[in-house]
Amino acid sequence: xxxxxxxxxxxxxxxxxxxxxxxxxxxxxxxxxxxxxxxxxxxxxxxxxxxxxxxxxxxxxxxxxxxxxxxxxxxxxxxxxxxxxxxxxxxxxxxxxxxxxxxxxxxxxxxxxxxxxxxxxxxxxxxxxxxxxxxxxxxxxxxxxxxxxxxxxxxxxxxxxxxxxxxxxxxxxxxxxxxxxxxxxxxxxxxxxxxxxxxxxxxxxxxxxxxxxxxxxxxxxxxxxxxxx
Amino acid sequence: xxxxxxxxxxxxxxxxxxxxxxxxxxxxxxxxxxxxxxxxxxxxxxxxxxxxxxxxxxxxxxxxxxxxxxxxxxxxxxxxxxxxxxxxxxxxxxxxxxxxxxxxxxxxxxxxxxxxxxxxxxxxxxxxxxxxxxxxxxxxxxxxxxxxxxxxxxxxxxxxxxxxxxxxxxxxxxxxxxxxxxxxxxxxxxxxxxxxxxxxxxxxxxxxxxxxxxxxxxxxxxxxxxxxx
Numbered sequence: 001x002x003x004x005x006x007x008x009x010x011x012x013x014x015x016x017x018x019x020x021x022x023x024x025x026x027x028x029x030x031x032x033x034x035x036x037x038x039x040x041x042x043x044x045x046x047x048x049x050x051x052x053x054x055x056x057x058x059x060x061x062x063x064x065x066x067x068x069x070x071x072x073x074x075x076x077x078x079x080x081x082x083x084x085x086x087x088x089x090x091x092x093x094x095x096x097x098x099x100x101x102x103x104x105x106x107x108x109x110x111x112x113x114x115x116x117x118x119x120x121x122x123x124x125x126x127x128x129x130x131x132x133x134x135x136x137x138x139x140x141x142x143x144x145x146x147x148x149x150x151x152x153x154x155x156x157x158x159x160x161x162x163x164x165x166x167x168x169x170x171x172x173x174x175x176x177x178x179x180x181x182x183x184x185x186x187x188x189x190x191x192x193x194x195x196x197x198x199x200x201x202x203x204x205x206x207x208x209x210x211x212x213x214x215x216x217x218x219x220x221x222x223x224x225x226x227x228x229x
Numbered sequence: 230x231x232x233x234x235x236x237x238x239x240x241x242x243x244x245x246x247x248x249x250x251x252x253x254x255x256x257x258x259x260x261x262x263x264x265x266x267x268x269x270x271x272x273x274x275x276x277x278x279x280x281x282x283x284x285x286x287x288x289x290x291x292x293x294x295x296x297x298x299x300x301x302x303x304x305x306x307x308x309x310x311x312x313x314x315x316x317x318x319x320x321x322x323x324x325x326x327x328x329x330x331x332x333x334x335x336x337x338x339x340x341x342x343x344x345x346x347x348x349x350x351x352x353x354x355x356x357x358x359x360x361x362x363x364x365x366x367x368x369x370x371x372x373x374x375x376x377x378x379x380x381x382x383x384x385x386x387x388x389x390x391x392x393x394x395x396x397x398x399x400x401x402x403x404x405x406x407x408x409x410x411x412x413x414x415x416x417x418x419x420x421x422x423x424x425x426x427x428x429x430x431x432x433x434x435x436x437x438x439x440x441x442x443x444x445x446x447x448x449x450x451x452x453x454x455x456x457x458x
Contacts, residue, residue, distance in 0.1 A: 002231055002326070043456055066330050066340075074338035074451050078458060081446040088447070095326055095334035097231070101295050105324035109303035111295075113354070114362050116345040116371060124455035125342070133343050133369040140365030141358070142345060217310040218317070222303050226353035227272055229307060 001025075004094050008060050016049040017062035024183070025062065046072055050079040053089035064183075066098035070119055070147060100145035103178035103206040106188050108220030110176065110208045114142050120157045121148040127157075134161045138168035143214065143223055146207040149177075158207070159197040165209060169193060174210040174221045181206050190216060230254075233323050237289050245278040246291035253412070254291065275301055279308040282318035293412075295327035299348055299376060329374035332407035332435040335417050337449025339405065339437045343371050349386045350377040356386075363390045367397035372443065372452055375436040378406075387436070388426040394438060398422060403439040403450045410435050419445060 006028070009015065015022065015029045019036035022029065035052075037045040046061060053059045063071035073093045080091050104111040116137035120130060137144050144165065149158045171194035178188045179202065189199055193209055201207060214223040235257075238244065244251065244258045248265035251258065264281075266274040275290060282288045292300035302322045309320050333340040345366035349359060366373050373394065378387045400423035407417045408431065418428055422438055430436060443452040 074341035093334040105322040112303035136365040136369030140362040
């Protein structure tokens, strides 16, 4: 958590968020009004936050990672924009460390060169578009970070994506999986593209697949920038 | 700066870095041994840091943004790996907020969906590969964040990249420029893809170009995730 996020939470009267994230900061928010909701209730929770802020309350919506990356930032701004101009509360986005960057630091330095971030969740995005993006990222030799790589409802998504990337990239390309990046119980695995889909990967995992120059050295994934050493 | 980065700097005996970055934290590092070097001396500076750490010193290499994104993390790990196993110092990568995420928070919520990060610096990367990546990112409808978008030696790179992206994306696609993201003197401009290259953009700028669904609302760039509101 950055100092800015910490200060904002200290400042507010009301904390709104997915209850799993609220429980991660329960000591920090003790004594404050808390509006916790379950998964897939993003719209309700952000709407309530915007209503409370429009009433003049000091409200913080908490996300894990960076609220600006697959988080609540966009939804909050969209809902603020739906209010008549004179009722709109001020909204500030406080950036955070997104899972790609936290996971990269655990694995070594895989994101040292151009990279693409793709979520494999097809709840809000057509699966065909997700596959197209994976293909373009593979063809462009981007390092690729995958969010929401697998869940019960999407058991074979990661397998399909690996098949697509394998059409452009060596099966020995280093790949890493970080579970619970930046949280208690974090763990990681370093493998290669050919064996990635067979690993234990879940919705709380972030996957990073190297580019054509990425290598594993001394147990760490490194994508060289190209310095001559 | 995250608390982890702060603690590491407090802990160390020696701070190594590009002198511009050192001057940003001069109060924090007062009294510590400082090894500052100029631009384009990345290898010298990281080699010195690794040597000092191998001697048992507590060394921190400072970067702006995230050291794992076009920063010093990879070079440090490469240089550690070149030492005989018994001489290798322990190296930890402390992730930070990279410019794409900081800039996004200033512009609104442009990175809410799949995105690609591309540096337009061709010092270490062939210009043809950079253009290919821009083309793939545009064809895949990724939100695109551009680092090092323009410098004296690369006056027309951004123009060429905009031409490529315009082959796939509407000229009215929202685009934002953030100068000195997260630092004193930060400023930003919101424009569109057609007018992006004509703006005042320099090496200290980060550029973000929306995807086909990105819009500007109430002075902020928003890429909707697809919630039905």
